[in-house]
Amino acid sequence: MKKSLIIIGIFMFANLVLAQEKNYFQQRANYNISVTLNDAMHQLTGFEKITYYNLSPDTLTKIYVHLWANGYSNRNTKLVEQQVNNGNTKLFYASPSQRGYIRNLDFKINGEPATYSSKKDESDIALIELAKPLLPGDSLTIETPFLVKIPGDFSRMGHQGQSYQITQWFPKIAVYDTKGWHPMPYLDMGEFYSNFGSYDVSITLPENYFVAATGVMIENNEEKNRIEERVKQSETSMFDETNYPISSTTLKTVRFYQDSIHDFAWFADKRFLISRKMVTLPLSQKKVTAYAYYLPTSRDIWRDVPNYIEETILFYSQKLGEYPYSSCTAVEGALAAGGGMEYPMITVVNTYDKKTTKRIVVHEVGHNWLYGIIGFNEREYPWLDEGLNSFYENEFFEQKYPKAHLLDDFKFLEYFKTNQYPDFYATYFAYLFTQSQFDYQPIGLTSEEYSMINYGVSVYYTPVMMF
Numbered sequence: 001m002k003k004s005l006i007i008i009g010i011f012m013f014a015n016l017v018l019a020q021e022k023n024y025f026q027q028r029a030n031y032n033i034s035v036t037l038n039d040a041m042h043q044l045t046g047f048e049k050i051t052y053y054n055l056s057p058d059t060l061t062k063i064y065v066h067l068w069a070n071g072y073s074n075r076n077t078k079l080v081e082q083q084v085n086n087g088n089t090k091l092f093y094a095s096p097s098q099r100g101y102i103r104n105l106d107f108k109i110n111g112e113p114a115t116y117s118s119k120k121d122e123s124d125i126a127l128i129e130l131a132k133p134l135l136p137g138d139s140l141t142i143e144t145p146f147l148v149k150i151p152g153d154f155s156r157m158g159h160q161g162q163s164y165q166i167t168q169w170f171p172k173i174a175v176y177d178t179k180g181w182h183p184m185p186y187l188d189m190g191e192f193y194s195n196f197g198s199y200d201v202s203i204t205l206p207e208n209y210f211v212a213a214t215g216v217m218i219e220n221n222e223e224k225n226r227i228e229e230r231v232k233q234s235e236t237s238m239f240d241e242t243n244y245p246i247s248s249t250t251l252k253t254v255r256f257y258q259d260s261i262h263d264f265a266w267f268a269d270k271r272f273l274i275s276r277k278m279v280t281l282p283l284s285q286k287k288v289t290a291y292a293y294y295l296p297t298s299r300d301i302w303r304d305v306p307n308y309i310e311e312t313i314l315f316y317s318q319k320l321g322e323y324p325y326s327s328c329t330a331v332e333g334a335l336a337a338g339g340g341m342e343y344p345m346i347t348v349v350n351t352y353d354k355k356t357t358k359r360i361v362v363h364e365v366g367h368n369w370l371y372g373i374i375g376f377n378e379r380e381y382p383w384l385d386e387g388l389n390s391f392y393e394n395e396f397f398e399q400k401y402p403k404a405h406l407l408d409d410f411k412f413l414e415y416f417k418t419n420q421y422p423d424f425y426a427t428y429f430a431y432l433f434t435q436s437q438f439d440y441q442p443i444g445l446t447s448e449e450y451s452m453i454n455y456g457v458s459v460y461y462t463p464v465m466m467f
Helices: 002-020 068-072 078-085 221-236 296-302 305-320 354-366 368-373 382-400 411-416 424-436 452-466
Strands: 028-038 043-053 060-066 101-103 116-119 122-134 139-149 158-160 163-166 175-177 180-182 197-206 210-213 216-218 251-261 266-269 273-280 287-294 327-332 340-343 346-349
Touching: 060 180, 068 078, 068 101, 068 122, 078 122, 122 139, 197 210, 197 266, 210 251, 210 287, 210 327, 221 251, 221 273, 266 346, 273 296, 273 305, 287 296, 287 305, 296 354, 305 327, 305 354, 305 368, 305 382, 327 354, 340 354, 340 368, 346 354, 354 368, 354 382, 368 382, 382 424, 382 452, 424 452
Parallel strands: 028 197, 287 327, 327 346
Antiparallel strands: 028 043, 043 139, 060 122, 101 139, 116 122, 158 163, 163 266, 175 180, 197 251, 210 266, 216 251, 273 287, 340 346
16 A cells, blocks of 8 residues: 555656646547558558647647658668667568568648658658648648558567568657657667547458457447357367468458557457457446457467456556556567567567466556556656556566566576565566676666666666665
């Protein structure tokens, strides 16, 4: 209780500061996107319309747009530079067929053609100069077609064969806040900062794919029945789908909608099994559907994931306020940028053993609060997002699974008989290790300033020790 009061006090102080900041505002961006997957070419062909609301007191003469898929396009991007600095040359030496990009852009502002520019080493950031200034309180529409070449498995967005992880994939307006514009290149070590708004996304692809996505599926009883049947099959039948089934020649369109979110991700695989559980929030009695999408080879591990999601939703709802959405999904997928990655209402997790999968699912689902709802600037203040979430993750396991002994997973600590210590000491030992190497960096730095080891220790572990 004492720890919870400390956190509440911090947020009360933050709210007091914001209340005194008379010019505080949040911009809003509503997205309407239609996209088609070509799984023979590993391409997305899409069209989007964005309605952007200037809720600031400032007149805007330009708009920055993220083209994050271009982070995979050549050897000179900030993504490749960071990976090489960390000893990862996989994307640097990738062939053109393995790389990714976004092209065929044709921006229109309120129906009028608009040109954009990008720096040579920042092809994943576009600058549009507005022909007519956007006044405070006004809005504008931005429209463009786009084509995405989906890269191989190098970071967060990518594909392994015909298994697709579609994240950071569409042209997206950067955040403008009290500090100005925040254009940021795509990075592995360094997450995101986005405008809240609504997302209406229609995805067209061969009909034998299963799609897990941000938002709620609407207007598609046939697809809902197909998912219902797959849930039943996943409970009672044995599958041996290690190879990709041949794609259907018939296409289908699935549509998802959600308001009050700041990103949209989706995942598609023809082999997915689906497990599901209904969660009841105790305060409001609201129903939330917990989904797990996973491969047949991981059935023994992943069939229990909806239970982990339920436990996490109930715990975080008690600590930080009720979960505001109607579904929460975890997906098994390829991910080269860490063990798991969160998006609003959905998270993707690599393949691990049961114990590790539980830990990562709890952490990533927890991000629905300490990322999804609050919307931190994760690039500038990574410790706020990861550190606070890791604090509650730690508290979850201390309360729910006190004998789990996270420290037992670190074999090099066996000499110290770590099973006598609570999990909290993992954060302390990590801190002491980097101090002993004279390599420690304090919390409070930006993502780009950290070494790889300190991105883990200073961003995730030290804040847990501090709180």
